[in-house]
Amino acid sequence: MNAPTPTRLLMIEDDARLAQMVTEYLAQSGYEVTHAPDGEKGLEQLPLLQPELVILDLMMPGIDGLEVCRRIRALPNGGAKVPVLMLTAKGDPMDRIIGLELGADDYLPKPFEPRELLARIRAVLRRRGEATAAAATTRATPVLCFGSLEIDRDARTVQVAGKACELTSYQFDLLVALAERAGRVLTRDQIMEAVRGRELEAFDRSIDVHIGRIRNAIEADSKEPKRILTVRGVGYVFAKQQD
Structure with a gap:
């Protein structure tokens, strides 16, 4: 019997240690995480990987997460449809609101429990699956x-x-x-x-x-x-x- 195909995720995060921890943790639940260390590389990976969800850090050198989210939503061929879960170390509610206004589907402040990240990923992907199933009926x-x-x-x-x-x-x-x-x-x-x-x-x-x-x-x-x-x-x- 063939093993199930892992769910592809793209994590755009400049903290290599955090990205490694998340990659290893999510792998236990059947997720395959590709790590991009900055916004430019993340945007390059997106059309190649075609992930089912993007985990996006807000605070990064160079292109920050808000600009990356804006550019993702401006992409043709489904850029507006890939779910984005935004991470941030900031506690200001306005950052959360701005992220949502730019098109993020969910928002998780740092530091976070890996289990909560997993739960939010599953919730976002479940909504996508339920919507697809509802359309099929x-x-x-x-x-x-x-x-x-x-x-x-x-x-x-x-x-x-x-x-x-x-x-x-x-x-x-x-x-x-x-x-x-x-x-x-x-x-x-x-x-x-x-x-x-x-x-x-x-x-x-x-x-x-x-x-x-x-x-x-x-x-x-x-x-x-x-x-x-x-x-x-x-x-x-x-x-x-x-x-």
Whole structure:
């Protein structure tokens, strides 16, 4: 019997000792980690390796993690879809918010327990797998249409008036969760439960940041949204009737 193929991860981290520890620990759970010591080498490795997830350090010499994340999201051919888990030694919540705004799917402050890193990796990849499985069960109607907005659950793409919208994997899952429940007001907890895998992320503002990014991508005017509406004191609702 052939051994299962390891899950490929790319770790962009200038701390060689930490990278070695993470590589050895994750190998025990079936993950194959390729280490890039800086942002430039990480960006070079990304299209060659085609990892299923990127572990990205925020504070690095040269190109920092925020710029690397920005460049990953700007890449063609799936750059917006590879999940990014950002690491940082900083404790400022604004760093967390900025990372999420730039497209990171999750955020883990240093120092961290290897078990928590493993749990977060599994959560991010589980969301991806569940989204793919959900799309497979709805192939008869894979595309959700709301006026000029089209959400293709199979292809995991979003278009407005035929123009592609760039969203991270988590933002796509959030949008689908809201669109599938169009007309229903959802609390932040209900949204996180609908997407799943965010039980480790007890940070309501992260939902607000992601919603803001989605609005920037799909709304004609993100400051006066017509598709994803805020219900003050409660949460959000995806409008049934759109342009």
